[in-house]
Structure formats: structure tokens, C-alpha cells
Amino acid sequence: MDALTQLAGGFSEVLTVYNILLIFLAGMIGTVVGALPGLGPSAGIALMLPLTFGMPHASGLCLLTGVYMGTMYGGRITSILINTPGDAPAIITAMEGYPMMLRGQGGLALGLSAFSSFIGGFFGLAVLIFFAPVVSSYAIYLGAPEYFLLMLLGLSTIVLLAGDNMVKALLMACVGVLVSTFGSDYISGHIRFAFTPELIEGIDFVAIIIGLYGLGEVFYNLEKRVRIDLGKPSFNIREYIPPAYAIKESGGATVRGSILGTVIGILPGAGATVATFLEYALERRISRKPEEFGKGAIAGLAGPEASNNASVPGSLIPLITLGIPGSGGTAIMLGALIMFGMQPGPLLMIKSGDVVWAMIAGLVLANIFLLFSNVLLIPVFVNLLRSVQGHLASVVIALCVVGAFSLAYSTFNIWVALVFGVLGYLMKKADYPTGPFILAVVLAPLAENYFRQSIMLGQGDWAIFIDRPISLGIIIAMVVLGGLGMATKRFMKRREPAARA
Amino acid sequence: MKLSEIVLLAGLAVFSGVLLISSLDMPYGSEQSFGPGYIPLNIALVILGLIGILAVKAFMAGRKPGADGSAVIEDLSSALPVAAVIVLLAGAIYAMSWGSILAPLGLLMIILSWRFNGHGFVKSCLVSAAILAVIYTIFSLWLKIPLQ
Amino acid sequence: MKHMLKSMGMAAAVLAAAQAAPASAQEFPERGIEFVAGYGPGGGHDTMLRSMAKIMQEEGIIETPINVINKPGGSSAVAMGYLNSRAGDGHYLMSVTSSHITTPLTSNIGLDFSDFTPIARLGIDPELLVVNAAGPYKSIDDLLKADKVLNVGGTATGSIEHIVAIQFQKQTGKKVNFVPFQGDGDVVAALLSNQLDFIVTNPGTARDFIEAGKFNALAISTEERIDALPDVPTFKEQDIDITLSLYRGVTAPADISDEAKAYLIEKMTELNESAAWKSGYLDPNSVVEGFITGDEFEAYLEETQGVYRETLTELGIIK
Numbered sequence: 008m009d010a011l012t013q014l015a016g017g018f019s020e021v022l023t024v025y026n027i028l029l030i031f032l033a034g035m036i037g038t039v040v041g042a043l044p045g046l047g048p049s050a051g052i053a054l055m056l057p058l059t060f061g062m063p064h065a066s067g068l069c070l071l072t073g074v075y076m077g078t079m080y081g082g083r084i085t086s087i088l089i090n091t092p093g094d095a096p097a098i099i100t101a102m103e104g105y106p107m108m109l110r111g112q113g114g115l116a117l118g119l120s121a122f123s124s125f126i127g128g129f130f131g132l133a134v135l136i137f138f139a140p141v142v143s144s145y146a147i148y149l150g151a152p153e154y155f156l157l158m159l160l161g162l163s164t165i166v167l168l169a170g171d172n173m174v175k176a177l178l179m180a181c182v183g184v185l186v187s188t189f190g191s192d193y194i195s196g197h198i199r200f201a202f203t204p205e206l207i208e209g210i211d212f213v214a215i216i217i218g219l220y221g222l223g224e225v226f227y228n229l230e231k232r233v234r235i236d237l238g239k240p241s242f243n244i245r246e247y248i249p250p251a252y253a254i255k256e257s258g259g260a261t262v263r264g265s266i267l268g269t270v271i272g273i274l275p276g277a278g279a280t281v282a283t284f285l286e287y288a289l290e291r292r293i294s295r296k297p298e299e300f301g302k303g304a305i306a307g308l309a310g311p312e313a314s315n316n317a318s319v320p321g322s323l324i325p326l327i328t329l330g331i332p333g334s335g336g337t338a339i340m341l342g343a344l345i346m347f348g349m350q351p352g353p354l355l356m357i358k359s360g361d362v363v364w365a366m367i368a369g370l371v372l373a374n375i376f377l378l379f380s381n382v383l384l385i386p387v388f389v390n391l392l393r394s395v396q397g398h399l400a401s402v403v404i405a406l407c408v409v410g411a412f413s414l415a416y417s418t419f420n421i422w423v424a425l426v427f428g429v430l431g432y433l434m435k436k437a438d439y440p441t442g443p444f445i446l447a448v449v450l451a452p453l454a455e456n457y458f459r460q461s462i463m464l465g466q467g468d469w470a471i472f473i474d475r476p477i478s479l480g481i482i483i484a485m486v487v488l489g490g491l492g493m494a495t496k497r498f499m500k501r502r503e504p505a506a507r508a
Numbered sequence: 509m510k511l512s513e514i515v516l517l518a519g520l521a522v523f524s525g526v527l528l529i530s531s532l533d534m535p536y537g538s539e540q541s542f543g544p545g546y547i548p549l550n551i552a553l554v555i556l557g558l559i560g561i562l563a564v565k566a567f568m569a570g571r572k573p574g575a576d577g578s579a580v581i582e583d584l585s586s587a588l589p590v591a592a593v594i595v596l597l598a599g600a601i602y603a604m605s606w607g608s609i610l611a612p613l614g615l616l617m618i619i620l621s622w623r624f625n626g627h628g629f630v631k632s633c634l635v636s637a638a639i640l641a642v643i644y645t646i647f648s649l650w651l652k653i654p655l656q
Numbered sequence: 657m658k659h660m661l662k663s664m665g666m667a668a669a670v671l672a673a674a675q676a677a678p679a680s681a682q683e684f685p686e687r688g689i690e691f692v693a694g695y696g697p698g699g700g701h702d703t704m705l706r707s708m709a710k711i712m713q714e715e716g717i718i719e720t721p722i723n724v725i726n727k728p729g730g731s732s733a734v735a736m737g738y739l740n741s742r743a744g745d746g747h748y749l750m751s752v753t754s755s756h757i758t759t760p761l762t763s764n765i766g767l768d769f770s771d772f773t774p775i776a777r778l779g780i781d782p783e784l785l786v787v788n789a790a791g792p793y794k795s796i797d798d799l800l801k802a803d804k805v806l807n808v809g810g811t812a813t814g815s816i817e818h819i820v821a822i823q824f825q826k827q828t829g830k831k832v833n834f835v836p837f838q839g840d841g842d843v844v845a846a847l848l849s850n851q852l853d854f855i856v857t858n859p860g861t862a863r864d865f866i867e868a869g870k871f872n873a874l875a876i877s878t879e880e881r882i883d884a885l886p887d888v889p890t891f892k893e894q895d896i897d898i899t900l901s902l903y904r905g906v907t908a909p910a911d912i913s914d915e916a917k918a919y920l921i922e923k924m925t926e927l928n929e930s931a932a933w934k935s936g937y938l939d940p941n942s943v944v945e946g947f948i949t950g951d952e953f954e955a956y957l958e959e960t961q962g963v964y965r966e967t968l969t970e971l972g973i974i975k
Contacts (some may be wrong), residue, residue: 043646043647046651054651054653135585135630135635147591151530174558174561174562174565175562176561177558178520178555178558178562181551181554181555181558182520182523182524182555184547184551185524185527185548185551185552185555186546188548188551192544194544195538195543195544197534197535197543197544197545199529199534200527200530200548211616214579219619222597225593226588226593226594229590229593229624230586230587230590231586232590248551256511293623354640395635395639397621397625397627398617398621398625398627398632398635398636398639399618399622400593400620400621400625401616401617401618401620401625401635401636401639402617402639404597404617404620404644405613405617405640405643407648408600408601408609408613409609409613409643409655410602410656412609412653413647413653413655416653416654418601418604418605418609421601421604422601425594425597425598425601427593428592429599430519432517432590433512433513433516433519434516436510436512436513437510437512437516439511439516451547451607455547458541458542459538459542462540462541462642463540466540467539467540467541477547503564
């Protein structure tokens, strides 16, 4: 009940014409920035930061969190329209959304994903509002051993993303691991493979996905002389509001995705990525039409997209309760809090609780506005794309080049994107799956580091994995689930011929 | 095995070979767990092994009686435009290191629309200029990213 | 037309003069000054330079326009390369922290602090030895008496936190096991959940937790106690000789004119003396004052590089 009164206090602060307009604009700005390849939440917040100086603290914070939330909505737009995800959690969106786009269902994919983003966002917000202190007091008991196991769980979905050739999938996963080893290794203090100074911090992940998906797709289409026919520009709003059958088909997935995203997605680091991939694996497992996955399955799009957005409010929990940022975007929010003269840490809620609750109220508003503004913006984006569809190759290359440049304001990342563009093209041509590769790039370095950190915490003793109760619990759960999975598979196999007979 | 697959596997083999050799300079183990060289070294070896398996499989399949030997030679002419675009893009990125990002990019876009997408020259110029103007407005004027 | 020709002629003359005698008695600055951040927007370097630019202009310390640009990449290696290519031109000022020493040592970029003109150290981030208040350790003595190898947390192997932990072991003879973490937040969370016995971290990270009674700071790595944490004794007071701090400063390209160097030092001194700098940057970021300039700063960098080189060699990170 306490949380509700404080939230009401927050709302009374936020519900002014100025603030409402500001939040609405912030959401729109975030959507546009997030839709540009190469620019994600971190860039969006950083670029808007100078605007907030001189604003009242609550308004400034609302602007920043509105942009943050907006970029998460915007990220799906380029994933679906030009197959160029902006960050790791949006990869699944591209894998399922882009095929829908090619079928002429781009509007439906965008509308549906906006809807599940909204539901996911609300789940996450509810947890933030009612359970933030509880969640953070338990979350700190998760240490390196638990995170290692979680990364392992995420990596195990490679098997599901593998397609029909396991050797090819394994090969690409290994290449992903190798690509992820570039740059400084904080566990040992060594710098690996810095052939040029730009590589000291490793290969930029966003440059990799811009190349692998964006440029790779352009090259492939050039060869096949694919003429993408997206239809004529139209402003018929019906095209963009998901029909009843789609909502029915995606409803369960959205709820499951929201729950999984809230539980796993709020863990700092790769939580959101692991959640989207696990949710994708789950949907595919329980689907009656698993063969549709990878070719534009509605449930495969809606579930992970809900997980993705459920994790956004979650990543704010450690920030506002302990002053610990859980993602790139929240790290910049931390800087903003300091600039506003607040002290992020365990006393933030006590010293500046009113401002924080105003920010949370702003987030609730932003989430509602974003659903509406996105449904309104979808026709704009779709029609923009349709009007240049004859020049799609040059438009996508231009966006990819400029996006890669924006990562570090240098041409180095454009070279990186080109290299991975060639890789993506060859992989697509020779039928090698990209999923295992990209998942390994994200999770392998985390798994490696958490593993070494665990052993060091245990002073060289491997028993740390079974001495810690949560870690032991996860291991048991993994073994049981794995066993159950295999058992049901056998059971189904045995039943199949019987059913046919 | 298709030509693209051979190029892909050869490229990956070279890549992992280079990293394999460079990783020998780094400690393989540390006091308590493995060192920075452990993962690159072992994964590079696994990659080379997997590439070997794929190559042997392809070789065996090729030796089977009745196998179509011409599968190795793929239609090169369809891959030529892609190679051309990749070279053009590389040239454009190289030109960008002299300062301007948008000028080489604009040129590349015009060539793409004109030669590869089959639009008229004037139309290609106009559309490219319009798209670049939008990009410049958003990135440079609005977001203040130093894009020239 | 005439006007244009005239201005072109003037421009040519200025250019010729600049080329003929770079160190002549030119009025400095001739144009706006560029602040170079080696990390992206929103990072520590970026926020320091932007606060600096804002305060210097609001307080009227510098009249010429200041432009903050980001040259992120390679743990500031990219920015160092950028500044190096501007040698001889005093209109550039780059923010420097520990990476200015460690990046040249651990990589092959072929540049180090001596390839630049150190202008000023603006402040220091001391290191604190911090324990969980709910844990069994109330003093350094308790730590030394503990009947086990102590787990110590800090950011990255080879970081200043690691060096402090090694020195602690060397000086007290108590064996410690250093566990590297990716960032300050992870270190704090690990101490909160009792996975570590103590951590080495800076006041900005720990201050709020100390104030909230969750953590206790047992020692600080400065020569004397600091104003912000007057109850925390120094290592030296407890007969452990550790005085190591991170620094935040600015450096200019190599071979700049004496006028330019004197001008930049003067402006930094004015900034350091302004109240707005203390209340607008130093205090909110828990940075301790420690202003030194020019040659003194260069000598400090030399000494710091020596400490890092020795430790990193011992650890086998550099050869």
C-alpha cells in the first residue's frame, strides 16, 4: 500500500502539461533514435543529457527515462524493416519480424511487437513499483557462480537455434567465441589480439550486428536480384492494428515472455539477452507449429519482444536501490543523477525519494504514450520504407555506414561492419546459421569471466558451484529440466507411430 | 561444396590460425584457473577440427559415384555484382579517412541505385541526395554527431 | 570582392606567420579551444570536460568558445593518437586518468605521457579499504588476525585497486586473494552479500554505503585524512606505507609554445580556485583536491608510471 501512495505522490508531480508533453516528446525522440542502426539506449540518453540541464530534476529524469524506454520500442523498427537489430535482445525480433516484413506483414509485425512491448513493459514496471527493495536485497546474493550457470543456460539454446546441421552450428558458435575474445581481459589484465589500438576494447558488438544482418542481407539480395515488394504506401490504419487472431495467437507468448523477462531480464549484464533467447526456445518448444519459427512466427516475435521490454524497468532496480548500474543505458543515467546533484546509492530513495517516484510515474506514462505513438508512427516508418523500396540497397547501406560511424565517430567500425557483412553474406549463401554465432559473441565472454571469477572467489576450489545454495539449485533445476526434456522427446517419438496407426 | 562455402571455411581457417599463433604469447593457465590464452587457443583448435570434418565430409560426398562434380563451380556471374559492391564499399570507406563521410557515401549510393538497381542517373542522384539530406539533418544537425 | 581578397590575404599572412615562427609572440588563443575526451558521451572523461567547459564559460575564466569532442576507443589510445597528430598546437586539451599510464604500458601504441605536455592534475581519487559493517572485521588488526586467506575485490587485474591489495600483502605479510570484477557496482554487490572479506574502492563508490551504515572504511590511501571522510585513518597512521591514488588531469599536445602552456596552466589554476568547480564537480563526484601543474604533474606521472610498470611486470602482464 505504501508503494501506491508514493506512486500517487509521483503522479501528482508529473501530471502537469509541461511534463506530459515532455514525456510524450521523449518517447518519440527515443523511438526515432532507437530506430537508427548503431544508436541504442546509451547513445540516446547521452545525446539528450545536455538538454536536461536547467530543467527541474523530476522533468529531466522523466525525459531521460522516456528516451530510454523509447529506444527499446524503436529498436524493433529497424530489426523488422531492414533486418538490422540495434542491440542483442532485439536479434530475435529481426529473426522472426523480418521474414514477416518480406511477406508484406511488416505493419502487422510492428503493431504486434509494439503491443507485446507494452505488456512486457507493464510487467516490469509493476515489479519495479512494488518489489524493487525486495528484489535488490535478494539479487545481490547472486554472484559469479550463479551468473556463470545462467550464461551456460543461455548458451545451451544454441542447440535449438542450430537448424539441421549441428557441425555447422557448432563451428559458428566457436567462431563467435573467438571473435568475443578480442580486447582487454579484466580478469587477467592482458589485452588480447589488439592488432590496432581500436581493438583494445574489443570488437564493437553493434558493428558486428550491423554488418552481419544489415549489410549481409543487402549483399545477398543483390546477388539474388530480389525485388522486395512491400506494396504501395498506404495510411489505412487497419493494416497496422493487429487483428484478433494475431492477438489470440500471441497472447500466451506475450504473458510468458513478460514473466521470463521480469525474472531473468532484470539481472544485470546479459540478463535481457538470455531472457529473450530462453523465451524464444520455450515458445518454439511448446508451439504446435515449430516449423514456422525462423520464418515469421507470431509467437516467436511477441514473446521475446515482451521479455525485452520487461527488462527495462528491471535494470533500473539496482540503480535506484543501490546505485549500481546494470546496463550501458543505466550507467549513463547514473552519471545524470550525479550531475543533478543527487547521490545514487542506498540512500537515494530516502534522500530524493520524491524525485525517484516522479520518475517512476513518468515511466508509467511513457509506456502508455509509447504504445499509442508507436501505433501512430508505424505507418510513417512503413511508408517511408515503401517510398524508397526501389533504392533499398543504397538506403540500407547508407544507414549501416552512418550507424557504424556513430559508434566511435571513426571509420574503424565501418570496416568492422564490412568484414562481418561479407561473413554474413557467405554464411547465408552457404546456409550457416547466424543465431549460434551471435549468441556466442554475447554470452561467451561473460561465461568465461564469471567462471574464472568463481574459481578465484573459491580460491581455486571448484566446490564453490555446489557450496552455494542458489548455484546448487540452478544446477539441479538444469539437470531435471534437461532430463525431462529428453524423456518427453522419447515419449513423443514412441507415441507418434501409435497415433498414426 | 559450393564455392561460397569454400571461401567461408578458408577464411575462417586463416582467421583462427592467426589467432591460434598469437594466443601462444599469452599465459595458458593462471594460479587458480585458466589464463587469457586458454580459450582462444582451444577454441581455435576446435574450429580447425570442425572445418576439417566439414571438408572431409564434402570430399567423401564428392567421391561417391554419381555425385555431381560441377556443384563445386557455382554460377560465378551471379556473385560478381556482390563482389563489385563489396569492393566499392571498401573504396568508399577508404576515401572516408580523408575527412568526409557523406561525400564518398553519396557517390556509392548513386552508383548502387544507378548501376545495380537499374534506375535512371538523374533519379538516382536526386533520391540519394534526398536520403543523405535526411541523414545529415538527423545525425549531424539534431544529434550533433560529427558527421561531415 | 575587394573585401574578400583582403581577408584572404590576411588569412594567408596569418598562416605564413604561424608557419614561420610557431613560438613567436602570437596572441594565444587564436581560436576556440577543443577539449578531447578519450571515452564516449556520458562517461567519466566526458562529464568532467563538459562540467569544466560549462564552469569556465559561466565564470568567465575563458572567453573563447570551448568545444568538447569525443574520440572514444581503445581505452583512450585513439584520443592519444589524435592529440599526437596535433603536436605543436596548444588549442587542444585532453582529459587523462589512469588509462593514460596503463594503456601505453599494456599495449603497443608507441606513445606515453612524455609525448604530451602535462598541464594540470585537477584532483585525486584516493583508495579506501572497505569492509561490510555486519561482518566480523572492525579494524585492520581484525583483518590481520583472521585465520584464512582473505578475499579482496576490486576492478580488473593490474588496476590501482589490485596494486593497493598487493602492497597491503607485502607490507603486512597477510596473504590476500585478489578477485577482479568488471566495475565498481559488481564489487559493491559482492561485498554486500559477503562474498568478499574487504574491497578496495574509491570514496565516490563507497561514500553512500558508509553513510548508510552498511560499510565501514578502515583506511585511506592519502598522506593525510580527507575532509569528506574525517573519521577514516590513513594507511600510514596504521604503519602501512601505502599512498596511491588515481588522478584526474589534463594534458596538451607535445611541443606547444611557452605562451600556450602558460596560458593553459593559468586557466586551470583559475578553474581550481573557483567555488563553482568545487561545488559543481569535485564534491558531487567525491574527488579530493590535489592540484598540481606543469612540471610537477609530469614528475608525478613519471613516478606513477614507475609504480605501475613494476607491479605489472611482477604480475607478468608486461614483459
